[in-house]
Amino acid sequence: MHLSSPLKKGSEDPYVKTAQQQLIALGYSLPRYGADGDLGDETLRAYGEFLVLEGMRAPTDEVPKSITVPGAAALDRAFTGIPPVVQGHKYFDERNKHPHDGRSKSYPYMKWSEVKAIVLHQTATQLGEKPERWHSVPIHFGITRSGKTIQLYDLTEVCNHAGNFNRWTVGVEIDGWFAGVEGRAETLWQPKPPAPKRTAMNLPAAQADAARACVKRIIDIVAANGGKVTHIHPHRQSSGDRQSDPGSLIWQAVGLWAQQQFGLSDGGKSYKIDTGRTIPVDWDSRYAGNKY
Ligand SMILES: [Zn+2]
Known part of the structure; x- marks a missing residue:
């Protein structure tokens, strides 16, 4: 202007x-x-x-x-x-380095005014620190274990990351395998044998900080373009087979934090779409009676 x-x-x-x-x-x-x-x-x-x-x-x-x-x-x-996320040397802009195969074919772009929410995910694997390893992941941002922020798509591209959440959300994938409920080993997703059995990962401070900075930055960039992020969701709320996504640790460190800091909503106690599941009381003590 x-x-x-x-x-x-x-x-x-x-x-x-x-x-x-x-x-x-x-x-x-x-x-x-x-x-x-x-x-x-x-x-x-x-x-x-x-x-x-x-x-x-x-x-x-x-x-x-x-x-x-x-x-x-x-x-x-x-x-x-300004790059959409500024974190000094730890921000990697990979948007022009891959073919954007993870973008919706039927609805490839949303308007800034349609970007309403952020969805948090765990990768449930370990993609690691090399930005190119993330190129095939259909997600706007990846956060590595050491706290790198890797941007793969523009915020207004509709990515196939969370089913019917896709058309109004920006996705953030946090790398690692995390328990669905911290301290309950049976809630950690296990790969089929002969892959070795996993034990749940922790959430390093640098990774949590980077995820929180990414959330704040998404909110700011959307606002600077005339839109408004009002919600933050776990992937679980849109998909029944993503029960542990992103897990209590990430949800509490990033999802609940964003609600407190920025007044975002998770949709409330009974909110879910499609086959999704509500947020369990194990993740959020406000939601008594919600089962994992
Ligand atoms: Zn997910």
């Missing part, structure tokens, strides 16, 4: 909201007012910090009095240039 004349404090020009969403996506917080479309001191202060980092303004305590045309252009450039 291009600006033709500067915007003064107090402006409610439609561009103000765009600038606010771009600042948020770039990591500048607007804690009190958010992207409210009103150009106040909070936004101008964040904009000033952005200009300082861009080398377009000397560091000073003064809050800029307006958003200038070159300032807005720099903001646009910075916003366009």
Whole structure:
């Protein structure tokens, strides 16, 4: 979006909201007012910090009095240039390195306004740390055991990751085999012999952190494009044979965390679609009576 004349404090020009969403996506917080479309001191202060980092303004305590045309252009450039997940060297953009076979044939793209939810998965295998190992996985993001974030698809591509959830969700696969319910060995999915018997994996801190950062980033990017993520779901809710997906450990570390941090919903105690199963009380103590 291009600006033709500067915007003064107090402006409610439609561009103000765009600038606010771009600042948020770039990591500048607007804690009190958010992207409210009103150009106040909070936004101008964040904009000033952005200009300082861009080398377009000397560091000073003064809050800029307006958003200038070159300032807005720099903001646009910075916003366009950010990868959808920024985690320094640990973010791997693999989107252009594979044929996108995991995209829905009948409904390949959704609009930003249709992206409503995030679905969490466990891979139930070990894909490992090499990004190319993930190319055939029909998922937007993979999170490795060491905390790498691997992006495989654009957020608006409809991937075949979770049945009828696909058309409004972004998927995150967390690598490893995890118990359906922590501490209950019988809830860990076992491969057929002669494959060796598995014992449940833990969730390393770096992997949990990366998964949480990925969730936050998805929410921010969707917001910056005019949409709104309102829900987070376990794959289990859409598929009966994915009972342990993603398991209590991941659900509590990432799914419940996202609900508390961002006010997302899991659909509630009796929510499921198709053959899916409700969230068990073993995963969420609010849901007394829900069986694993
Ligand atoms: Zn899954």
